[in-house]
Amino acid sequence: MSIKNQLAALLKAGGPLAEQTPGYQVRDAQVDMAECVAEIIEQQGTLLAEAGTGTGKTFAYLIPALLSGKKVIVSTETKTLQDQLLNKDIPSLLSWCKIDGSVRVLKGRENYLCPQRLELAETTEHHPKEVWKKLAIIQDWHQKTLTGDKAELSTLDENDPIWHRVCARLEFCQANECHAEPNCFYPKINKKQPMHKY
Numbered sequence: 001m002s003i004k005n006q007l008a009a010l011l012k013a014g015g016p017l018a019e020q021t022p023g024y025q026v027r028d029a030q031v032d033m034a035e036c037v038a039e040i041i042e043q044q045g046t047l048l049a050e051a052g053t054g055t056g057k058t059f060a061y062l063i064p065a066l067l068s069g070k071k072v073i074v075s076t077e078t079k080t081l082q083d084q085l086l087n088k089d090i091p092s093l094l095s096w097c098k099i100d101g102s103v104r105v106l107k108g109r110e111n112y113l114c115p116q117r118l119e120l121a122e123t124t125e126h127h128p129k130e131v132w133k134k135l136a137i138i139q140d141w142h143q144k145t146l147t148g149d150k151a152e153l154s155t156l157d158e159n160d161p162i163w164h165r166v167c168a169r170l171e172f173c174q175a176n177e178c179h180a181e182p183n184c185f186y187p188k189i190n191k192k193q194p195m196h197k198y
Contacts, residue, residue: 003038003067016096030056038064066099112186113148114168121165134162148185
């Protein structure tokens with residue numbers, strides 16, 4: 001059965017999604033978007049889609065992606081959406097649509113501590129007292145963390161400007177001259193990210 005036919009069966013009134021979702025309504029815009037996504041996956045093309053609030057965009061791109069059986073990258077702007085996809089939407093869809101699949105979360109470099117940049121911030125920069133306190137918190141956590149992922153660092157606001165001075169942002173990466181390279185979190189963690197099987 002083609003992905004398009006599978007979509008029609010899943011998204012129709014009385015289908016698996018309707019059975020699992022209270023108040024479910026067939027939305028033509030959602031069906032249209034899902035069909036376009038399915039088509040573009042099969043053609044290995046490019047699609048730029050814009051859809052208003054209430055269209056059901058998440059299911060419209062996730063369902064054809066999961067049905068395709070291909071490796072698909074979904075990039076999110078916020079951690080909230082990332083968590084929603086990983087912990088709610090994808091497991092639910094895989095279960096409802098009876099699809100075997102697995103998911104891996106890959107975070108951008110800015111989510112990881114750079115030990116060399118932390119050292120530079122502590123030794124070559126002048127800071128007010130408040131910043132020194134934050135650097136001490138980060139250093140203490142650095143001694144304990146296995147991942148260097150700022151999500152673990154709950155004692156520091158995730159939007160605190162000090163993080164931008166110590167994270168592994170690409171424009172500041174000096175891999176060729178990095179004496180801390182064996183202890184660099186970013187390359188190691190992205191090789192070891194666990195697969196979430198559902």
